[in-house]
Amino acid sequence: MTPRPPCAPQPPRPPRLHHDPLAGRVVVIAPERAERPSDSGAADARWAVPGEPCPFCAGQEARTPPAVLRAPADPALPWHARIVANRFPLVADGPAAGRTPEDRHAAVRPARGVHEVVIESPTHETSILALTPPAWRDVWQLCRRRLEMVAARDDLAWATVFKNSGPRAGASLAHVHSQLIGLDFVPPAIEAELAALASCSGGVNRLLAAAEAGGRVVAEAAGLVALVPPAPRQPFETWILPVRPAAFFHAAEPASVAALADLSRAVIGRLERLVPEVEYNWWLHQAPFAAGRAAAAAWHWHLEILPRITPLAGFELGTSCHVTTLPPDEAASLLRGAAAR
Numbered sequence: 001m002t003p004r005p006p007c008a009p010q011p012p013r014p015p016r017l018h019h020d021p022l023a024g025r026v027v028v029i030a031p032e033r034a035e036r037p038s039d040s041g042a043a044d045a046r047w048a049v050p051g052e053p054c055p056f057c058a059g060q061e062a063r064t065p066p067a068v069l070r071a072p073a074d075p076a077l078p079w080h081a082r083i084v085a086n087r088f089p090l091v092a093d094g095p096a097a098g099r100t101p102e103d104r105h106a107a108v109r110p111a112r113g114v115h116e117v118v119i120e121s122p123t124h125e126t127s128i129l130a131l132t133p134p135a136w137r138d139v140w141q142l143c144r145r146r147l148e149m150v151a152a153r154d155d156l157a158w159a160t161v162f163k164n165s166g167p168r169a170g171a172s173l174a175h176v177h178s179q180l181i182g183l184d185f186v187p188p189a190i191e192a193e194l195a196a197l198a199s200c201s202g203g204v205n206r207l208l209a210a211a212e213a214g215g216r217v218v219a220e221a222a223g224l225v226a227l228v229p230p231a232p233r234q235p236f237e238t239w240i241l242p243v244r245p246a247a248f249f250h251a252a253e254p255a256s257v258a259a260l261a262d263l264s265r266a267v268i269g270r271l272e273r274l275v276p277e278v279e280y281n282w283w284l285h286q287a288p289f290a291a292g293r294a295a296a297a298a299w300h301w302h303l304e305i306l307p308r309i310t311p312l313a314g315f316e317l318g319t320s321c322h323v324t325t326l327p328p329d330e331a332a333s334l335l336r337g338a339a340a341r
């Protein structure tokens, strides 16, 4: 057999899901993501040619796939937010024909779903605080609409939007953006939350009452509350959720979506005042599309905001327990005191 020349094109290697039933762990093996562009100084930064424009800036639209959704919707107007397919997806979209429910528990199977990028500004901003409040509300309304479209597909089970802000949080490009992902299975974190909700008397009302009594409420707006959770994994971890049960963010009223935009902006503003240039992740948790009636009636969709201040080390990775230096009530007090003056 003739050895492959070093520069021969490699056949495509689509992402696959590897399932470890003993660890309860799912890992996406996605070799092609090693090729993705980066300006973060990460190991895959070789595409960041000095002087080459950022692919997310206005004027560079030809370097991304076409928009699946944009704001404003009228293509004759300049965009201020757009959602495009991720060129380096964690999951591949495609026909679901031939799959059976048993496939979902296979040790190795194709990773299927949608994986998109939400480009949140036409200009090269690196913080959401550079966007005006109305523009930031439009970003969240756009995400809600796209999640609603994903939820209407009968081959997908769950969807989220998440943000990596800063290299330590996993961002490969600095231009403000989030990612939207729809999966054909319910991830372990959501299964665990469903199980905890079913076994905890009082459910989310208990969490809300304890936050109120414990001085852990940071801010409130239009039926939503921002609070420091009882066991934060990092200093200033904050969750935003509706006070009344609401299983699906994609079904939220425009006023709730606007309130989420305003509260997320306020929390990040306060965080940046307390920890300049803070890096962080956030992710949306909502119910599985096929959640049972009881689970759907008790669930509150929520945004979990996790600052990346201390690294995850052996204890955290080995035990799923965390260590933090800041008590949650003190974190909430500092966040309340850091409101814009």
Ligand SMILES: [Zn+2]
Binding pocket: 054, 055, 056, 057, 123, 124, 125, 175
């Ligand atoms: Zn840019």
Ligand SMILES: [Zn+2]
Binding pocket: 193, 285, 302, 304
């Ligand atoms: Zn959650």
